Amino acid sequence: MSMPVRRTRNEGATERQRGWARSPLAEFDDLLNQMGGLLESTVGGVVPGVGLVAWTPSADVSETDEAYHVQIELPGVSRREVDVEVSGQELGVSGEIKERERTGVLRRSTRRTGRFDYRVRLPSEVNTEGVKATMSDGVLSINVPKAETTKPRHIEITEAGESGGR
Template sequence: MTEATHQAVAPNTPELATLRPLVTIVEEESGFTLTAELPGVPKENVRVQVENNVLTLEGEIRLQTPEQMKSTHAEIGSAKYKRAFTLSRELDSTKIEASQRDGVLTLHIPKAEHAQPRKIEVQIG
């Protein structure tokens, strides 16, 4: 799995600050576990997509100031998290599982059947 570097911007879309979420990737015998930090992003604003062997993680945060309050300083009011990875053909993108808890998105990306280690029994005689 390698990080992809292409980005596309939709026309007539207001530009949000784009942040790269911190990501940890751990390889296991059966596949990979990828965790991405998306603090403040609600589940309904998280998008995980695979297209042409590119896994894209996106999340959007919009912080609202209560009506009775006025912001004197805001470094980020709205932001978009985005990160993309090119998946190896050794991975089965049709079986990716995703979950989110406490601002952390976790993906389990299994290895394809043909790429998983298998034990071969040795016959005697």
């Protein structure tokens, strides 16, 4: 008995290749969102067990000689709904976006709700006492200063005869 073979058009292959220029995890996240939307449209409402796992917001981490700078996208979230913790070299940001009350029937929703959690291990020791966080226009900015021992130190090079030596 022969099995049917699913054939795809060539343009699907080029779309797939272009899509993989992004993070493969982003592709998986998109697929999960599409599956959730399909389940919601057929079953209606929230499917039990889906959405209980914390999601991870988008973030940028940059480094200067003095500190690490983390920017996390949290649109529509107030600073009172976010918890920032630093323990050793790990920075953790967590919170919850609660579902807003609505009137009428919700036909489609792509906004994230529920628990979120972002964790990053920074490459070197940090000064936990000097961490500062600000929220502006839906972006949480966190400045994590490096510990004094990990900051680069400029060493001046002198000629052998300049410093009172031979």
